[in-house]
Amino acid sequence: MSTLSEVYRQHPVKVQEITPLDFDSIGTVPDSHAWPVSDGFESNDWSSIPTIDLKDSNAAKLIGHACETFGAFQVVNHGIPINVFEEVEAEASRLFSLPTTQKLKALRSPGGATGYGLARISPFFDKYMWHEGFTIMGSPMDHARQLWPSDYRKFCDVMEDYQKKVEELAVTLMRQILKYLAISEEEMNWIGSPGVASTALQLNSYPVCPDPRRAMGLAPHTDTSLLTILHQRISGLQIFKEGVGWSFVRPTTGALVVNVGDLLHIISNARFSSVVHRVVMKEAKQRFTVAFFYSPPIDFNLCPLGLSSGQIPIYRSVSVSEYFGNKAKNLNQALASIRIS
Numbered sequence: 001m002s003t004l005s006e007v008y009r010q011h012p013v014k015v016q017e018i019t020p021l022d023f024d025s026i027g028t029v030p031d032s033h034a035w036p037v038s039d040g041f042e043s044n045d046w047s048s049i050p051t052i053d054l055k056d057s058n059a060a061k062l063i064g065h066a067c068e069t070f071g072a073f074q075v076v077n078h079g080i081p082i083n084v085f086e087e088v089e090a091e092a093s094r095l096f097s098l099p100t101t102q103k104l105k106a107l108r109s110p111g112g113a114t115g116y117g118l119a120r121i122s123p124f125f126d127k128y129m130w131h132e133g134f135t136i137m138g139s140p141m142d143h144a145r146q147l148w149p150s151d152y153r154k155f156c157d158v159m160e161d162y163q164k165k166v167e168e169l170a171v172t173l174m175r176q177i178l179k180y181l182a183i184s185e186e187e188m189n190w191i192g193s194p195g196v197a198s199t200a201l202q203l204n205s206y207p208v209c210p211d212p213r214r215a216m217g218l219a220p221h222t223d224t225s226l227l228t229i230l231h232q233r234i235s236g237l238q239i240f241k242e243g244v245g246w247s248f249v250r251p252t253t254g255a256l257v258v259n260v261g262d263l264l265h266i267i268s269n270a271r272f273s274s275v276v277h278r279v280v281m282k283e284a285k286q287r288f289t290v291a292f293f294y295s296p297p298i299d300f301n302l303c304p305l306g307l308s309s310g311q312i313p314i315y316r317s318v319s320v321s322e323y324f325g326n327k328a329k330n331l332n333q334a335l336a337s338i339r340i341s
């Protein structure tokens, strides 16, 4: 097994759990998409996750502390110019504005990893989400051609260029994190080698909703990745903190939201929390976001690292492919299934 796509091929999903609602023709929230009303949906609380300047000489400490306290932070001075985000969003908007029949030409296949469709967490919930997504791994050419037979080049160039830039940022962030956790880079010697990490780019669209109090953009989940790097321009992302509850992450021009995923939680021996997050319909505007998921090569064996003497690992060693497979099957039980103490 050598790629993330092969893991997903072994965990096929039903077509109805892939196909988004026809948002073009919908005037009310159907029962299939109506979630119980939750107070937190209309919360006005903003989270206090820090905004960290990557050029700060203390960046490693600030990042480590944010990962321990919140499992998330925002980063500025990261080297990706604002016009790059604008271009990515313009292309995402061009895609999601296509008529539904056209978008369905690029529907993700039941055992597929890429293309148009519902979030991968959908099968685990009774209700559907007010969401449509498009997943890219490397070149999106095959699906882009189905959407725009003679006009796919720009989309591919923009998405490929963005993946390169954001992967470089993921490498920089991971190096700071390893420093903080006192993990030698030799233990993760694949970091920085081009083309070996398992990565995915997820374009998310949350269409305007006729009854935002009943709709869930993206249900509560943790990401499987080491790190996720998200661009949001419009609010809607909420993170959960024990004792605090749900609070919104404030969109900040040019900043990126970084969150800890399960794999980093495992490596850090649970020192870093894999933050639970969700998306609600806060603003009466269509919301586009772009998430980049960064994980080790699929054959890499993970285990808690950087332990001081006497510290006991709380997770057993697990390969990236086994963990992704486990999460595809069991979602929230995946971490518990590898816990040993």
Ligand SMILES: O=C(O)CCC(=O)C(=O)O
Residues within 6 Å of the ligand: 202, 204, 218, 223, 230, 232, 236, 237, 277, 278, 279, 289, 291
């Ligand atoms: O759209 C967002 O704000 C969050 C997206 C997200 O959590 C995901 O794609 O895993």
Ligand SMILES: [Fe+2]
Residues within 6 Å of the ligand: 221, 222, 223, 228, 277
């Ligand atoms: Fe997520």
